[in-house]
Amino acid sequence: MNTAIALAGNPNAGKTTLFNELTGARQHVGNYPGVTVEKKQGTCISEAGTFEIIDLPGTYSLTAYSLEEVVARDYLVNEKPAMVVNIVDASNLERNLYLSVQFMEMGIPVCLALNMMDVAQKRGIEINTDKLSELLNIPVVPMVARTGKGKKELLAQVAKGIGKPASPLLISYGQDIDKALDEMEEIIQENQFLTDTYPARWVGLKYLENDNQILELGSTRDKETAGKLSGIEEKVSRHMSATLDTHPEGMIADQRYGFINSVLKQNVIRFAYDRNRLQRSDQIDKVLTNRFLGPLIMVGVLAALYQFTFAYSALPVEWIEGIFGWISGVTDAVLPDGLLKSMIVSGIIDGVGGVMGFVPLIMFMFLGISFIEDSGYLARMAFMLDRVFRMFGLHGSSVMAFIVSGGIAGGCAVPGVMAARTLKSPKERLATLLTVPFMNCGAKLPVYALLVAAFFPRKQASIMVILTLISWTGALLVAKLLRSTVIRGEATPFVMELPPYRFPTLKGLWIHTWERTWQYMKKAGTVILGISILIWAMMTFPGLDDKTAAQFESRRTAITGSVQADILKEIETADKDTELSPKAREVKKALAGINGEESMAGLENSIAGRMGKALEKISFLAGFDWRTNIALVGGFAAKEVVVSTLGTAYSLGDMDPENTDSLGEKLAKSPGWGPVTAFSLMIFTIFYAPCFVTVVCIARETGSWKWAAFSVGFNTTLAFLLSVLTYQVGSMIVQ
């Protein structure tokens, strides 16, 4: 086992950049036990030694109010890493040190990685690192994580510091609190109250801060001592509110900042320019968050993202389709006719090919999103949109969950549902959880891309913008509906940092994009393949009964028996490039027609066909035939399955091996399909039941299957009503 080093710091301090710099490709992503907070871990091999780096969630503080903070705290206490590398933004030192102080209060060995020294220098901020190290009594290493500068020194310091014991930082929180702490510490020591895991004074501090986690833990362990401590807290609290018009929790935070300020004042930091001078970032913000220009630019950014995604991914998409078309052709030629061939060609190759064909598109989309996210623009979007979100009973931070889910098309509702964890108020969180699946996730894109290319050529970008607007409007209205009916309640604080604009690093963008694309591909490779085979089976069995099969056979024999033997021989021996005689062509066409009818009859008779048929009785209102119904049922497994199932449905129904036309062209030629049907199907795809992975996540995040079931039932009903409306109104207009 390598020495464990925890990497911690504020969001936007460059933690991810440093993590990537330290571990390179040797990293993996998992979850903290029992919760869905992402846990990144990686190995760092260096001259100074080999370390296991654990990337703690980015936080500003260590309260018990948010899950990320509790997770970080629990990790430090339970896993006891050899050292915490606390990355701080040198250009924003004062606030960043607030978290450092809290690590030090816990008595954990800390090494300060003073990041973004270049930015600080440019702003005229001079930091005396030796002095800072001396005053805090911890190693401080100046560095620039983006370029890797200082990395070697950091690792050397880490190696040097391992094994050295650290003692909790003692600072004064004012007379009243200090006195109470002394009293509490004595009681805690005497009763060995939680001292097996936490330092005594720290437990006292948490009692004064009314920290839920520690209070609960304390009262289950030793009710009597817990009661004594709470008694002291109440006394101090009463006294402080009477004399100082404040309370312990507020005072402690104020005094931590006071301590930091006193450290920095001892010639640690010097500002060459006016501290409040407008930075370049602020100047950019004057335009990008301008009352009039801001929203316009935001819409422009969305449209540009679509354009970028579609324009640049077109060529690689074509290549992949070509490759799978070729594989399909070769397999078809090599394997003998029968069930196995049918399964491999229609079930596996078409299924996986249909999904993999969209990988380039999804990669470009993620690249664009990562750029927006890493550059700092995403936070501005939350800032500009908060007022709007609040109107619908949501929170500015909901925008993150919405965007991850596909608010900018191409996300995924699974991480989106998890991103909703950053929301504190259970009601806003629930409303967000239940409405994020309406966003256009990466798996819905193949469905849109297929339909838009087939029925709205040359209007791709504008249709996609329209679809985005529809999904947002729908989600917000539903959120409002939920927040005024089943989940009523008050709003929660919106305290958010607007990080300085930064040009994203290529490495960061690449890792970000690759991680997300890989997640998509893994899903495609496993779930989709399984579902694709399952659906193939549903569409193949039980097959035609003997009597009907015999009827088709006799119709064929009737044709073959009525023509001369040499014509049949001509058809059999001819390869695809040979020109047939007119008579032979006619016979071949007649036979192909019967074969097509037979496959169609087989599909209609299959399990899926029967389900689709049964649903057709109501789905015709929305313009869906049974093939579409089968595809939509399959889409419950994962939305991209809609595409692969349509592919399977049409290639089975029209078994022409020569026909390697893309599915879009096939649809465009099929009867019953037109722009109105296509649009109705897109509306249904936006709103109907989330894929089962998302449903499972909703159940886990809300802690109840009731909400998961609600989202399946409610969403599907809503989707059906909306697509019926679209189809009926659309048909009237078009005719």
Added chain:
Amino acid sequence: MAVINLRQMKRNQTGIITSVKAQGEMGRRIRDMGIVPGKAVTIQGRAPLYDPVALRIMDFTLTLRNNEADYIQVEVE
């Protein structure tokens, strides 16, 4: 010199925080971000719909809703 509510501050106006009345989670969140008595804040701008407000404190930019700004008293020139 006058003590006013942070909500009433104008764009580009600077003041010194005198007190933060919020308690519980909101109070903690606000203080964690450095909004504590004695610090200088400058209003940097407001969102297109005038809410939330963006303010400069220490060396970074923070956003708050107007109804949260109500808890913060500021001394201005």
